[in-house]
Amino acid sequence: MTDTATYPLRLPRSVKAVAEKFAKEEGISLNQLVATAVAEKLAVMRTAEFFAERRERADLPALRKLxxxxxxLPPQPGEERRD
Structure with missing residues (x-):
């Protein structure tokens, strides 16, 4: 990361202990683990928001008609289903 900011984080002792153990097992710092976990959670939340917004705009009758x-046309050569 090139542009960082500090943030004092308070964690329950039990959570911190598990996080430290996991970070050590992964060979990364606790800071890197927390930063990655926060980034992943934000990505999940944004993805959920994206699909919720798309769902609101969906035209279900048009989809059913489609x-x-x-x-x-039937499938063309090269368009066969591959299981």
Missing amino acids: LTRTGG
Whole structure:
């Protein structure tokens, strides 16, 4: 990280002990573990917000119409399903 700020963090002793043990097992500092955990949590929260916003804009009748339409072309060579 090139641009950092400090933040005094208070953790319950039990949480800190587990986090220190995990960081040691992973070969990283406690600071790196906490920074990574916060970044991952923020990414999850933003992803959830993104899909919630998209869900609000969804046009379900249009989707149903698209999924149940008739016609179209059969799969072309190279478009086969691969399981």
